[in-house]
Amino acid sequence: MPTSHWKRIVVKVGSALIAPHQQGCSSHYLLGIAQFIATCRAQGCQVVLVSSGSVAAGRHRFPETAEPSISLKKAMAAAGQADMMATWDKLFDFPSAQLLLTHGDLRDRDRYISIKNTIFTLLDNGLLPIINENDAVTAAKLRVGDNDNLSAMVAAAADADALIICSDVKGLYNKNPNLHDDATLIKQVSEINAEIYAMAGGATSSVGTGGMLTKIEAAEKAISHGIETMIVDGFDADTFNQLLKGQNPGTLFTPYDVPMQEHLHWMTHTSQVQGELIVENDFSADLEEHDTQLTSDDVVAVRGNFSVGDTVLVRKGDGTKLAKAKSNYSSCLLHFIADQEDREFANNAQQKTGPLISDKNIAILEQL
Numbered sequence: 001m002p003t004s005h006w007k008r009i010v011v012k013v014g015s016a017l018i019a020p021h022q023q024g025c026s027s028h029y030l031l032g033i034a035q036f037i038a039t040c041r042a043q044g045c046q047v048v049l050v051s052s053g054s055v056a057a058g059r060h061r062f063p064e065t066a067e068p069s070i071s072l073k074k075a076m077a078a079a080g081q082a083d084m085m086a087t088w089d090k091l092f093d094f095p096s097a098q099l100l101l102t103h104g105d106l107r108d109r110d111r112y113i114s115i116k117n118t119i120f121t122l123l124d125n126g127l128l129p130i131i132n133e134n135d136a137v138t139a140a141k142l143r144v145g146d147n148d149n150l151s152a153m154v155a156a157a158a159d160a161d162a163l164i165i166c167s168d169v170k171g172l173y174n175k176n177p178n179l180h181d182d183a184t185l186i187k188q189v190s191e192i193n194a195e196i197y198a199m200a201g202g203a204t205s206s207v208g209t210g211g212m213l214t215k216i217e218a219a220e221k222a223i224s225h226g227i228e229t230m231i232v233d234g235f236d237a238d239t240f241n242q243l244l245k246g247q248n249p250g251t252l253f254t255p256y257d258v259p260m261q262e263h264l265h266w267m268t269h270t271s272q273v274q275g276e277l278i279v280e281n282d283f284s285a286d287l288e289e290h291d292t293q294l295t296s297d298d299v300v301a302v303r304g305n306f307s308v309g310d311t312v313l314v315r316k317g318d319g320t321k322l323a324k325a326k327s328n329y330s331s332c333l334l335h336f337i338a339d340q341e342d343r344e345f346a347n348n349a350q351q352k353t354g355p356l357i358s359d360k361n362i363a364i365l366e367q368l
């Protein structure tokens with residue numbers, strides 16, 4: 001689709017483009033991307049930038065190590081983030097704004113809505129939001145872990161028309177082109193299936209995270225929201241001329257004709273399961289039906305520690321996944337109810353709090 005038809009896009013830039021020589025940031029490859037962003041804005045298209053590179057940019061401030069520890073990487077991110085922002089900022093003649101997020105922010109519905117509002121307020125006032133994961137503070141359980149998936153979550157929150165992932169390769173090849181000379185570029189993907197995932201390997205550079213695998217995960221998230229997704233070569237300045245002409249310089253993932261509803265998409269692709277409610281193998285009720293109320297009598301086991309409002313997975317004992325849903329109970333209360341021999345007490349407690357999960361905050365999963 002010609003760029004002039006886009007109302008809002010997310011551009012994601014990989015670490016190798018920010019700090020190609022790992023001696024701090026370089027604007028060498030960013031210039032073409034910045035010009036592309038400026039042209040899109042001049043054409044009336046709002047742009048959100050998801051920029052990697054804080055770890056790569058901060059690396060030279062620390063003694064050289066082949067495999068930096070997690071705490072060292074966090075320190076590198078803290079050291080490199082400001083440098084990375086300053087490098088972008090000097091390429092634009094409009095103001096930018098920094099947003100540092102963790103998965104903990106995105107998977108909490110209220111914080112997600114607040115992030116969404118901040119992005120829209122920045123865009124409506126002509127600023128360029130520049131987003132990265134808050135690597136320096138995040139813990140393993142709260143991380144997205146890679147900026148490909150983060151950019152897809154941001155694209156969904158921003159209700160973008162397109163997600164452009166700028167990397168160090170032309171696009172998705174049938175196998176890793178850095179390891180196989182005979183790899184061929186796939187120009188268009190209309191369905192992301194096991195065959196596509198099988199082509200995608202990890203990162204081979206010392207600065208990339210996730211490789212092609214996380215880009216396919218991101219594309220899957222984005223296209224199911226109706227967002228056209230492209231993986232393109234950020235090293236090649238001609239990439240951005242082609243994009244502006246409406247051409248496809250890399251791999252295009254075509255969006256679903258019928259996108260998932262916003263809330264269902266968030267439940268499926270952004271919220272994260274904190275625990276499990278295990279039901280009998282012969283459980284067959286329709287969990288989306290308002291009159292079907294999952295009660296503690298239906299649940300044979302509760303797994304994990306979760307609070308009221310956290311997302312839980314409802315599954316059968318045989319492993320069949322039924323739904324992701326918002327829990328109206330904490331795991332602690334469910335264990336307490338299950339431990340009561342007096343069923344009347346359990347029933348009373350349940351009558352007060354209502355069904356275990358809400359029929360309004362549920363994503364029914366394909367039963368595999």
Ligand SMILES: Nc1ncnc2c1ncn2[C@@H]1O[C@H](COP(=O)(O)OP(=O)(O)O)[C@@H](O)[C@H]1O
Pocket residue numbers: 013014015016052166167168169171172173174175176177178199200201202203204205207208209210211212213
């Ligand atoms: N099938 C594939 N096609 C293209 N690249 C692949 C494939 N499988 C693995 N890769 C690797 O993915 C890398 C790009 O991902 P990554 O290093 O994480 O870059 P970025 O920093 O842009 O996110 C490529 O350099 C390549 O080594």
Ligand SMILES: N[C@@H](CCC(=O)OP(=O)(O)O)C(=O)O
Pocket residue numbers: 013014015016051052053054055056077132133135145146147148207208209210211
């Ligand atoms: N948040 C990290 C980047 C993580 C990441 O996904 O990197 P990349 O694969 O280069 O997009 C950083 O700023 O260094």
